[in-house]
Amino acid sequence: MLKQTLIISMLGMAGICQAQTKFQPQDTEFYSPVPPVVKTFANKAPSDAIILFDGKDLGEWVSEKDGKSPAAWTISNGMLTVKPQTGGIRTKRDFEDFQLHLEWRSPEVIKGEGQGRGNSGVFLQGKYEVQVLDNDDNKTYVNGQAGSLYKQSAPLVEVRKPENGWHSYDIIYSAPRFNENGRLIKRGMVTVLHNGVLVQNNTELQGTTEYIGMPKMVAHGRGPIALQDHGDLVSFRNIWIRELK
Template identity: 30%
Template sequence: MKKSTLLAVLAVAFACKEKPKENTEEMAEEIIEVVEEPEWTTLFDGTSFEGWHYYNGGEIGEPWKIEDGSMVLYPPETRPEGANYNLVTDKEFTDFVLTMEWNIAEGGNSGIFWGVKEDEKYGQPFLTGPEIQVLDDERHPDAKNGPDRLAGALYDMVPPSAKAVKPAGEWNAVEVMINHKTNEGYIMLNGTKIVEFPVEGEGWDALVADSKFADWEAFGAFKTGKIGLQDHGNMVSFRNIKIKEL
């Protein structure tokens, strides 16, 4: 081989060997953001009322009981004037997904609240907290007062778009999302999304203005509040209560 040819071959080999590599420093600076999924927190584990108390009151006792992993309200035949046995969480929440199961007695009525503010000037959770309706649609007269009173409705504001409720005496699974970051709320009943709504701003204000709560100064006024379970004077059970903060 001629000397000039040998030099050319070596030059090509050297060039191939020294082919620029990717800039590892730049690659190292690229940060892959890992978004951790929010964790679920158990609000009721089926064994105690820890984390709950009576609205504007203290430790839970009669007429609530824990049976077979459920909290059950046995409404008294008589009660002191003005007494109520509504339950609320010890902790307040803002943006979340809430899941639970409810079982209403025949002819029964109850509800699930969020955004509840405790204060002696508010005698009931529904004065501040919007409600997801819990109802025996077949027998309770409120079901005949309009579709926004049916089980799963955002009470007196948004009716369910489909009938997904199971009959009284059977367990119904509900999922509620409240997200002020995206201004979205929804209610799912037994796996079907039946209600969607804004949670603040003009859209929310319009819903309130067109409801019985239009003149209630404190209704839906608190982004951060407690989860509540209603004593409406009827037997009702709740279980598997969990929440995921967003």
């Protein structure tokens, strides 16, 4: 039986090889559509990126409280810093699938512990939080530390801050999709690199970020990027986004 199986297998492979010989190299080559050109530069956003914060102004942002008032956070030395008690800020524009880059730094003077230490967050479409937190020797629940999808998915590894204190997040986001009746037909997916280290790998969103209780599946369309005011002097810089189609 084994001998027969081996013979059949060899004959099958011979048939495949014979079929392959009928192809020419050009039979598996195609020349259109041609991908668009994106230029890259050292320490700058790609040429097709939308610059959300370049260190100069908050023209792309508004207050999260009403979605209209000017963003009240502080700009100094090319960085944007939370102004406690003014509330979060959000982009004027709404997005769906995207690549987002931003850099963040914990307060220079670290106070508190756990969730009360260098806390902020990046909200994707205003609903799904990638946590910002001072991780250094700061014990907290693992699905609430930096690099987590808050209260949903802990990071694959804990990434500590570089010598200059600035962290980077590169987030690849595929938005959930809902049909005309509000029924979920495709879950959202998030990949996060923290200082170039993979911490979320095509992680499925379970629903909206909730502080108390389970995630909720709420039908929605395009939405903003939002940054959280948690009362700590967290700073941000070099924020840009590329829409994915």
